[in-house]
Amino acid sequence: MNHKMIESGNVAAALAVRLAGAEVIAAYPITPQTPLTEKLSQMITRGEMDAEYVAVESEHSALAVCIGAASAGSRSFTATSSNGLLYMSEQLHWAAGARLPMVMCVVNRGVGAPWSVWNDHQDAISQRDAGWIQVFAKDHQEIVDMTLKAFRLAELTHIPVMVNYDGYYLSHTYMPFELPDAADVKAFLPPYEYLHTLDPERPESLNTVTLPDARHDVNGVKRGGYMDIRHNLHEEMRLAMEVWEEIDADFQRRFGRGGAPIFDLYQCDDAEFVVVAMGTLANQFRDVVDRLRHEGIKAGVLSLQMYRPFPSSHIANLLQSAKGVMVFEKGLSYGNQGALFADLKSALYPFPARPTLHNFITGLGGREIRTEDLYQAVKTSCEPGNQSSPEQTDTPQWIGLQL
Amino acid sequence: MTSPAKTTVLGLTDEELIHPGNRACTGCGLSVLYRIGLKALGRDCIFVVPPSCLTVMQGLYPISATQMPVLNGTFASTAAIATGVRAAMKRRGKKTQVVAWAGDGGTSDIGIQALSGALERNEDIIYICYDNEAYMNTGVQRSGTTPRGGLTTTTPYTGKQEQSKNVPEIVAAHNPAYVATCSASFPLDFHDKLLRAKEIKGLKYLHIQTPCPPGWGCDERMTIEIGRMAVECGLFDLYEIIDGTKRLSEPSERLLNKKQLRPLQDYLALQTRFAALTEEQVAGMQKRIDERWKCYREALKEEGQ
Numbered sequence: 091m092n093h094k095m096i097e098s099g100n101v102a103a104a105l106a107v108r109l110a111g112a113e114v115i116a117a118y119p120i121t122p123q124t125p126l127t128e129k130l131s132q133m134i135t136r137g138e139m140d141a142e143y144v145a146v147e148s149e150h151s152a153l154a155v156c157i158g159a160a161s162a163g164s165r166s167f168t169a170t171s172s173n174g175l176l177y178m179s180e181q182l183h184w185a186a187g188a189r190l191p192m193v194m195c196v197v198n199r200g201v202g203a204p205w206s207v208w209n210d211h212q213d214a215i216s217q218r219d220a221g222w223i224q225v226f227a228k229d230h231q232e233i234v235d236m237t238l239k240a241f242r243l244a245e246l247t248h249i250p251v252m253v254n255y256d257g258y259y260l261s262h263t264y265m266p267f268e269l270p271d272a273a274d275v276k277a278f279l280p281p282y283e284y285l286h287t288l289d290p291e292r293p294e295s296l297n298t299v300t301l302p303d304a305r306h307d308v309n310g311v312k313r314g315g316y317m318d319i320r321h322n323l324h325e326e327m328r329l330a331m332e333v334w335e336e337i338d339a340d341f342q343r344r345f346g347r348g349g350a351p352i353f354d355l356y357q358c359d360d361a362e363f364v365v366v367a368m369g370t371l372a373n374q375f376r377d378v379v380d381r382l383r384h385e386g387i388k389a390g391v392l393s394l395q396m397y398r399p400f401p402s403s404h405i406a407n408l409l410q411s412a413k414g415v416m417v418f419e420k421g422l423s424y425g426n427q428g429a430l431f432a433d434l435k436s437a438l439y440p441f442p443a444r445p446t447l448h449n450f451i452t453g454l455g456g457r458e459i460r461t462e463d464l465y466q467a468v469k470t471s472c473e474p475g476n477q478s479s480p481e482q483t484d485t486p487q488w489i490g491l492q493l
Numbered sequence: 494m495t496s497p498a499k500t501t502v503l504g505l506t507d508e509e510l511i512h513p514g515n516r517a518c519t520g521c522g523l524s525v526l527y528r529i530g531l532k533a534l535g536r537d538c539i540f541v542v543p544p545s546c547l548t549v550m551q552g553l554y555p556i557s558a559t560q561m562p563v564l565n566g567t568f569a570s571t572a573a574i575a576t577g578v579r580a581a582m583k584r585r586g587k588k589t590q591v592v593a594w595a596g597d598g599g600t601s602d603i604g605i606q607a608l609s610g611a612l613e614r615n616e617d618i619i620y621i622c623y624d625n626e627a628y629m630n631t632g633v634q635r636s637g638t639t640p641r642g643g644l645t646t647t648t649p650y651t652g653k654q655e656q657s658k659n660v661p662e663i664v665a666a667h668n669p670a671y672v673a674t675c676s677a678s679f680p681l682d683f684h685d686k687l688l689r690a691k692e693i694k695g696l697k698y699l700h701i702q703t704p705c706p707p708g709w710g711c712d713e714r715m716t717i718e719i720g721r722m723a724v725e726c727g728l729f730d731l732y733e734i735i736d737g738t739k740r741l742s743e744p745s746e747r748l749l750n751k752k753q754l755r756p757l758q759d760y761l762a763l764q765t766r767f768a769a770l771t772e773e774q775v776a777g778m779q780k781r782i783d784e785r786w787k788c789y790r791e792a793l794k795e796e797g798q
Contacts, residue, residue: 113581113584114577114580114581114584116573116576116577142580142583142584144576144577144580144614145614146573146576146610147606147607147609147610147613148606148607148610150569150570150573150606150607151570151572151573151576151606151607151610152573154566154567154570154573154574154576154577154607155573155574155576155577155580156577157566157570157574157577158541158564158566158573158574158575158576158577158578158579158580158581159577159578159580159581159584160577160581161564161574161577161578161581162539162564162577162578162581162582163581163585164577164580164581164584164585166577180567180569181567181570184566184567288539288562288564288578288581289562290536290537290538290539290561290562290589292562293559293560293561293562293563294562294563295551295552295554295557295559295562295563295565296562296563296564296565297564297565297566298548298551298552298553298554298555298557298563298565299548299549299553299554299565300553300554301553301554305553305554305555305556306555307555307556308556311555313554313555
């Protein structure tokens with residue numbers, strides 16, 4: 091039985107975390123994440139959710155509690171935003187290197203300085219190399235479904251998963267969504283038995299100092315050094331794409347929703363021009379595409395759901411028939427260009443067809459993103475006879491600057 | 494208050510939970526503590542360890558010198574990681590003792606925020622700080638507990654110009670279930686205190702002065718002797734704070750009856766790290782020790798009246 095409701099994105103996330111059976115939750119307040127963990131603490135205090143809630147003194151400690159709990163075999167969850175995520179940075183790398191299956195919601199927000207409490211993606215983008223799987227939701231239903239699937243992905247791959255959704259656009263906005271039945275979720279996401287856990291009856295030393303070279307253990311078995319262990323993380327993270335697709339297929343079979351785990355396509359079947367974006371920004375482009383289609387321009391939107399591991403060949407294959415691709419993003423690698431743009435460009439390089447690429451930076455620190463501006467940017471990029479030099483084409487254009 | 498039965502050498506378990514031939518330096522005070530500490534704690538424990546000499550002593554992958562389950566974690570988060578392990582044990586209904594074991598840098602400097610948080614939440618864990626009074630594992634840099642005048646590689650020539658942090662008093666200000674100071678040179682006192690801590694719910698903090706021959710510049714055979722001197726000179730006091738009441742432990746308590754404490758100079762002279770201290774500085778340190786012990790004696794008199 092499904093439960094339909096209208097609630098905020100943060101509450102949707104909290105209800106999904108409850109459904110997922112998270113056992114240990116540790117969090118520190120930060121806007122716009124706070125209502126998510128407030129809701130969790132309320133449900134736990136009222137006895138509506140069976141879990142330990144640890145109100146820690148920092149985000150660094152929030153993830154530390156999750157690291158401790160997951161290492162001892164508990165399903166763990168935390169959530170944060172912006173500078174809170176950056177304060178966790180050391181622990182992000184640690185959790186990934188320790189191969190701990192945990193889930194974190196990142197309610198995306200601009201990073202200081204200067205302070206901004208409003209939305210962009212710089213927080214998550216800046217942590218893209220930490221070894222976490224990163225997925226992006228673009229509506230409340232996706233927050234619920236992705237969070238549930240994220241726990242299963244983390245536990246099957248032993249890689250932590252970050253579920254990203256836009257601050258305010260989703261976190262504080264009310265939208266309808268469906269919550270699956272608890273018993274059905276339990277069947278989809280059964281309790282997980284950890285292989286290597288802290289247990290006095292089977293003592294193991296976890297995350298000990300490794301040496302540059304592989305070494306033999308006391309039984310004469312050769313064990314990897316740091317580099318071999320890290321290579322495993324990378325290889326298994328690449329394989330996580332397939333696992334994510336399988337999980338999505340199972341989820342779709344059980345709950346009727348899904349089918350677009352890696353990216354969600356809108357009007358892309360015959361598209362000559364494809365817009366690529368993540369999160370709610372991708373939704374906004376549906377209006378742009380409708381208008382362009384009405385004018386006879388074959389445009390479509392690729393909404394990227396999974397950013398790390400980066401689905402290089404999925405995207406490159408899809409874009410083989412496109413003439414032009416425009417990447418719009420709310421974050422960048424300072425001093426270079428949009429991080430997603432750079433990723434996409436490198437994904438296309440080994441393939442024969444390389445469409446014209448344009449990069450746009452928009453909406454930083456909550457700057458209003460006007461659909462009209464998006465329309466103009468896409469339309470200009472679609473026009474033939476664009477005489478820009480390669481350097482100009484490769485330079486990101488900023489939309490919505492006011493000075 | 495009646496003293497509980499004291500540990501004797503004969504009363505220690507024969508079982509060894511740390512293998513010989515580990516990577517501790519010759520004369521390491523920590524290796525004494527670890528060996529005796531495990532005897533008191535027993536097997537039903539999980540250790541949480543930040544970067545420290547203990548990380549190295551416990552072994553390099555894939556070889557382990559310890560028979561305990563150990564979670565190595567980031568430097569700043571020992572008490573928070575232990576909190577997470579405790580929460581997981583609670584979920585499983587297990588009484589397994591969670592023991593955070595960190596150095597003085599990991600406790601008084603980078604780890605103090607997480608420790609303060611865990612103290613405020615009164616987490617049911619044992620937190621042990623082995624205090625060798627500098628960052629010894631990285632090669633003797635000053636820490637928050639390096640004593641004034643102490644030479645380290647980052648306080649060269651003149652020695653440290655600032656006073657050290659009194660971590661057990663900082664901890665005590667959080668009013669936790671149990672605070673104790675110990676010395677690696679009084680391992681049986683440490684054993685006693687761990688047995689006591691095991692029976693108490695809430696956060697138990699043990700702060701242990703731990704002589705370090707390479708860091709302190711002393712002879713490797715002098716580890717025990719130097720730690721004893723620190724107590725006998727009245728420099729490092731052994732005590733317990735239970736329910737807010739501080740009580741000197743026997744090795745320090747017996748000093749109350751002495752007319753004259755052993756001169757601090759005896760302790761300082763055995764270590765090259767104090768070579769930069771002037772006579773005036775030593776006299777000043779001696780004066781502070783004498784004043785503190787005067788206070789102890791006066792408090793005792795008042796208590797007696």
